[in-house]
Amino acid sequence: MNKCLVYITVAFLAITGSLGAITPDCKNYKQSGYDSFACVCTEGQPCDKIEGPIKTAAGVVTKWESSRDGARLRKQALHFGQQLNSEAAAAQLHIKVDRDVKYQEIFGFGGAFTDSTGININKMGDKLGAQILDDYFSKDGIEYNVGRIPIGGCDFSTRAYSLDDQTEDRQLQKWNLTNEDLDYKIPTILKAKALATHEIRLFGSPWSAPKWMKTNNDLAHGGSIKGPVGSEYWQIWANYFIHYLNAYKAHNITHWGITIQNEPRANQPFNSMLYTPEQMRDFLANTLGPVLESNGWGTDRLKVMVWDHNLDEVQEWVRVIFADKTAAKYAAGTAIHWYTHSPHTNLDEPHKLHPDKFIL
Numbered sequence: 001m002n003k004c005l006v007y008i009t010v011a012f013l014a015i016t017g018s019l020g021a022i023t024p025d026c027k028n029y030k031q032s033g034y035d036s037f038a039c040v041c042t043e044g045q046p047c048d049k050i051e052g053p054i055k056t057a058a059g060v061v062t063k064w065e066s067s068r069d070g071a072r073l074r075k076q077a078l079h080f081g082q083q084l085n086s087e088a089a090a091a092q093l094h095i096k097v098d099r100d101v102k103y104q105e106i107f108g109f110g111g112a113f114t115d116s117t118g119i120n121i122n123k124m125g126d127k128l129g130a131q132i133l134d135d136y137f138s139k140d141g142i143e144y145n146v147g148r149i150p151i152g153g154c155d156f157s158t159r160a161y162s163l164d165d166q167t168e169d170r171q172l173q174k175w176n177l178t179n180e181d182l183d184y185k186i187p188t189i190l191k192a193k194a195l196a197t198h199e200i201r202l203f204g205s206p207w208s209a210p211k212w213m214k215t216n217n218d219l220a221h222g223g224s225i226k227g228p229v230g231s232e233y234w235q236i237w238a239n240y241f242i243h244y245l246n247a248y249k250a251h252n253i254t255h256w257g258i259t260i261q262n263e264p265r266a267n268q269p270f271n272s273m274l275y276t277p278e279q280m281r282d283f284l285a286n287t288l289g290p291v292l293e294s295n296g297w298g299t300d301r302l303k304v305m306v307w308d309h310n311l312d313e314v315q316e317w318v319r320v321i322f323a324d325k326t327a328a329k330y331a332a333g334t335a336i337h338w339y340t341h342s343p344h345t346n347l348d349e350p351h352k353l354h355p356d357k358f359i360l
């Protein structure tokens with residue numbers, strides 16, 4: 001195939017028009033010990049509004065800039081100019097675009113619907129609480145379109161809990177949504193959905209199974225599911241996911257995806273649980289994947305993501321899990337956390353080897 005190359009010569013940019021900014025102007029509140037700043041708004045001084053992008057005339061580029069110096073989405077209109085002299089010609093920028101080389105499509109940005117999200121938004125009162133959600137999800141805000149939902153408690157909860165804290169409830173007869181789901185997560189998600197002008201891709205992530213399913217009999221401090229992968233407790237754990245997905249669907253919240261486990265290598269003093277890559281591979285291939293599929297949550301409806309931890313081990317986990325054809329069939333992508341190591345060093349290889357799997 002002949003490559004299609006596009007050469008673009010960019011002349012100097014002449015900045016025309018006045019600088020625009022969000023209104024009301026952000027007051028620069030320096031945070032002690034940090035080089036950033038926080039914008040503070042109250043009911044008497046409403047939060048800022050962002051003027052959304054509009055189609056400009058040919059040759060005009062709109063730039064929004066935020067900086068440590070206090071600029072907050074400061075708007076500028078930039079106009080492409082004509083060559084005026086040899087000095088300007090020498091400063092030309094030549095850009096080569098190869099349209100045959102494609103990388104991943106960015107399908108969204110977002111945040112997490114944790115307990116603390118709902119708690120703190122509720123503390124703001126009706127007016128400011130509504131403003132916060134509007135700023136994140138509406139056309140007048142930054143239009144988040146991805147949302148993570150902790151399945152049970154997490155490190156942004158006021159207590160450790162699961163969705164079935166009864167003893168040895170192997171049939172999950174006492175499985176239930178908690179006050180945190182009904183008072184914080186679900187109402188906040190429904191408000192966000194009502195504001196959004198597009199689909200919000202929602203995915204659930206467990207921090208821990210109920211303690212009675214675990215080797216350490218504790219929601220916290222790691223531990224893993226009892227028994228070899230595929231045995232009784234792993235089957236119960238897979239059914240737990242089905243209960244969760246169906247319960248949220250009954251509240252008009254349909255999940256786009258799930259991750260199998262948040263931070264599967266982290267032993268934490270809050271909800272946490274451990275996997276090896278081989279355990280996650282076998283659980284997905286032989287238990288979770290088939291259970292999801294047989295209960296109406298197959299790959300055509302639900303995106304299952306593996307890993308869900310830091311960059312440093314992503315290559316090993318992807319290698320182990322996606323080498324298994326059955327596990328790879330059920331997995332749509334890899335979830336990673338941006339805490340440590342280089343994304344270029346650690347993500348290029350997984351994407352190159354598995355371009356059909358997205359990275360979130």
